[in-house]
Amino acid sequence: MLRADGVTPVEAAPADERDHDVRDRDVEEALAALGPSVTAPRRAIVEVMLASNRLRTPEDLLREARAIAPATSLATVYRTLERLHMAGRVKRATLSSGAVGYAYCGTGHHEHAICLRCGSVRPVSPCLISGSPAIEGFSATSHVLDFYGLCDRCAAEER
Amino acid sequence: MLRADGVTPVEAAPADERDHDVRDRDVEEALAALGPSVTAPRRAIVEVMLASNRLRTPEDLLREARAIAPATSLATVYRTLERLHMAGRVKRATLSSGAVGYAYCGTGHHEHAICLRCGSVRPVSPCLISGSPAIEGFSATSHVLDFYGLCDRCAAEER
DNA sequence: ACCAGATTGAGAATGAGTCGCATTTGCAAT
DNA sequence: ATTGCAAATGCGACTCATTCTCAATCTGGT
Numbered sequence: 001m002l003r004a005d006g007v008t009p010v011e012a013a014p015a016d017e018r019d020h021d022v023r024d025r026d027v028e029e030a031l032a033a034l035g036p037s038v039t040a041p042r043r044a045i046v047e048v049m050l051a052s053n054r055l056r057t058p059e060d061l062l063r064e065a066r067a068i069a070p071a072t073s074l075a076t077v078y079r080t081l082e083r084l085h086m087a088g089r090v091k092r093a094t095l096s097s098g099a100v101g102y103a104y105c106g107t108g109h110h111e112h113a114i115c116l117r118c119g120s121v122r123p124v125s126p127c128l129i130s131g132s133p134a135i136e137g138f139s140a141t142s143h144v145l146d147f148y149g150l151c152d153r154c155a156a157e158e159r
Numbered sequence: 160m161l162r163a164d165g166v167t168p169v170e171a172a173p174a175d176e177r178d179h180d181v182r183d184r185d186v187e188e189a190l191a192a193l194g195p196s197v198t199a200p201r202r203a204i205v206e207v208m209l210a211s212n213r214l215r216t217p218e219d220l221l222r223e224a225r226a227i228a229p230a231t232s233l234a235t236v237y238r239t240l241e242r243l244h245m246a247g248r249v250k251r252a253t254l255s256s257g258a259v260g261y262a263y264c265g266t267g268h269h270e271h272a273i274c275l276r277c278g279s280v281r282p283v284s285p286c287l288i289s290g291s292p293a294i295e296g297f298s299a300t301s302h303v304l305d306f307y308g309l310c311d312r313c314a315a316e317e318r
Numbered sequence: 319a320c321c322a323g324a325t326t327g328a329g330a331a332t333g334a335g336t337c338g339c340a341t342t343t344g345c346a347a348t
Numbered sequence: 349a350t351t352g353c354a355a356a357t358g359c360g361a362c363t364c365a366t367t368c369t370c371a372a373t374c375t376g377g378t
Contacts, residue, residue: 194355194356196354196355196356198355198357200356200357200358201356230358231358232357232358232359233358233359234359235356235357235358238356238357257367
């Protein structure tokens with residue numbers, strides 16, 4: 001499914017979505033993070049992203065968003081992803097195909113657990129890196145920690 | 160200088176290189192990792208990469224490599240980076256310009272400490288994530304941990 | 319309902335990275 | 349040294365994800 005930055009490539013993912021119920025509160029919250037204007041395309045994109053925690057390509061997201069707001073354009077998908085990503089709400093990872101996938105992962109600082117089989121991204125918190133560790137000749141102000149492996153569902157199906 | 164995956168963008172870097180002496184042993188070691196054939200372009204690219212731990216664009220690397228092996232092509236720079244990256248010897252990160260930078264960071268598993276000001280990449284080991292931490296509903300098989308901040312030199316110059 | 323500013327869609331433009339293929343090179347056997 | 353072959357290279361064409369442009373269209377507050 002995906003390729004960690006310089007790590008093992010993996011196979012393609014199954015298709016069943018809707019692992020989570022869409023929680024309207026989160027949708028509003030995410031929309032607010034995008035700015036004051038609430039438009040149909042933005043709402044559609046946000047709903048689609050919140051409906052699954054799987055990594056999906058911008059094209060995928062566009063297709064799904066258009067099922068809700070038909071006029072949505074790819075440019076807006078990119079613009080929206082850009083903002084959510086800057087806001088730390090979206091995780092970006094390279095799929096094994098080489099394409100880039102995006103997944104919504106909520107608010108606040110957290111690590112990521114990314115399933116190499118289905119591409120699901122789950123936030124891991126609280127943060128595992130407490131009080132910046134002493135690094136010789138370097139003072140860290142932030143960090144990014146991603147775990148790669150299998151979610152329980154995929155581990156079960158893996159047989 | 161660079162943009163962590165979803166983190167703070169930063170300013171451009173100064174230009175003085177050659178933080179480290181080129182150690183021939185490492186050059187040979189890296190060349191070996193590329194395969195049995197040792198060619199002038201490969202050697203030039205490897206030497207250039209080992210001569211600095213700064214993130215540099217493929218174009219930069221090409222320019223520098225050509226000072227040693229004039230016939231080197233951009234395609235070969237990419238091919239070489241690809242191999243070194245797959246071998247875990249090269250760290251890839253997005254510069255604030257949006258371009259992608261590459262830096263040599265040695266062998267074996269390690270974390271990375273990346274200076275947001277000069278783009279230097281230093282391997283951090285031993286690994287700080289010991290014995291995969293228990294993550295609810297997920298079994299991790301690998302991880303990537305990057306620290307962002309300032310190296311001592313930049314911290315000093317930062318004033 | 320009206321306005322100023324933000325947002326959008328469509329398609330053109332960009333540019334990093336890849337590919338194909340004829341040529342060159344490295345290396346080991348002769 | 350010479351030779352042969354597989355591996356590596358350079359060049360330029362090409363792909364395709366992402367960005368940009370800009371006129372038209374919304375949004376939210378008045």
